[in-house]
Amino acid sequence: MPSTAEHQAPPLNLENETATFLQELSDVQADLLNVLHRKREQMVANDLEAMEQTMVSEQALLDRLDQLRDSRQTLLADARGKGLPSDSMHSLARALDEDQSGELAMKAHTAKDAMRHIQNETLTNFVLAQQTVLHLSQLLQIIATGGKLKPTYEAENASNQGGTLVDQDA
Numbered sequence: 667m668p669s670t671a672e673h674q675a676p677p678l679n680l681e682n683e684t685a686t687f688l689q690e691l692s693d694v695q696a697d698l699l700n701v702l703h704r705k706r707e708q709m710v711a712n713d714l715e716a717m718e719q720t721m722v723s724e725q726a727l728l729d730r731l732d733q734l735r736d737s738r739q740t741l742l743a744d745a746r747g748k749g750l751p752s753d754s755m756h757s758l759a760r761a762l763d764e765d766q767s768g769e770l771a772m773k774a775h776t777a778k779d780a781m782r783h784i785q786n787e788t789l790t791n792f793v794l795a796q797q798t799v800l801h802l803s804q805l806l807q808i809i810a811t812g813g814k815l816k817p818t819y820e821a822e823n824a825s826n827q828g829g830t831l832v833d834q835d836a
Contacts, residue, residue: 683744687737688755688773691734692777698727705724706791756774
């Protein structure tokens, strides 16, 4: 029976560490969304200098995310050692919130939703960058060909030969 009592009354420090982790994750996610938004605006404005500065902010956020990933692994390992769910932060938060308001579980759910939003914003920026590369490629092709389109799958000088059934001697 001690394991049941331990499960129903999880150690306060694990609960506090989980709450601190989720708050830090929420802060990093908000910062990352701001950086992604700023980066998209800079890509549209073609502001290379500002984009270089944004890259510094991005790297700092990546470092913070690495630290959070390590903290997450430690928290989940501690939870596993105490017999609590350790498959995800959401399940751990729900287990720690069983007799409370559900605040931890709500924070974990919000963090999960924020991550989906970040994925969408990242995809949007990727598509914008790909469209820019495609546009530049088309401009280079126009410059290289002098604005004249050259068919890709046509035999050389075929367009200068005319119709073969009418124009050639029989």
